[in-house]
Amino acid sequence: MPHIVIEYAAPLREQLDVNTLVHAAHQGAIATGLFNPKAVKSRAYACEDFVLGESDASTGSFIHIRVSIMPGRTDEQKQQLTQSIGQGLSAFVGAVGCVSIEVAELHQPSYFKQEH
Structure with a gap:
């Protein structure tokens, strides 16, 4: 724990290195010292369809x-945690x-994890 899930506007793939983005967020969480580094899990998903305010997807990110x-x-x-990730x-x-960036607490009684 934690799980870091990054959502980003799909057109940003043309402008930035998503792998670098994921690693920056991941390292930001580790740098806090709040978690076992081996337990941090990070991933990113492109959002193809979105609306920002009154703009369309072609004008915002x-x-x-x-x-x-x-x-x-x-x-x-x-x-x-949010500041460390933000700095990265x-x-x-x-x-x-x-x-x-938001931090959300999982509902521990209903959280399930199985490792092999």
Whole structure:
């Protein structure tokens, strides 16, 4: 844990290296020291269809990162996490209309994980 899921406007594939984006977010989470580095899982998905405000998909762009974690972190630790990931994304901010990051706590009683 955590799971880092990055959604981004598909046209950004032409402007930025998505692999570098994923690694930057991943390293940002690890840099906090809040998690076992081997437990951090990161991935990205392109959003083909989207609307931003009153614009169409051809005139806007976004990166949204959701970091899902188990309960128990303080608000300060969650803020440290978003700031650390955000610092790692600073190289992408100029090319993107909007970058947002959220930390969400998983519902531990209903979370299932099986490892082999």
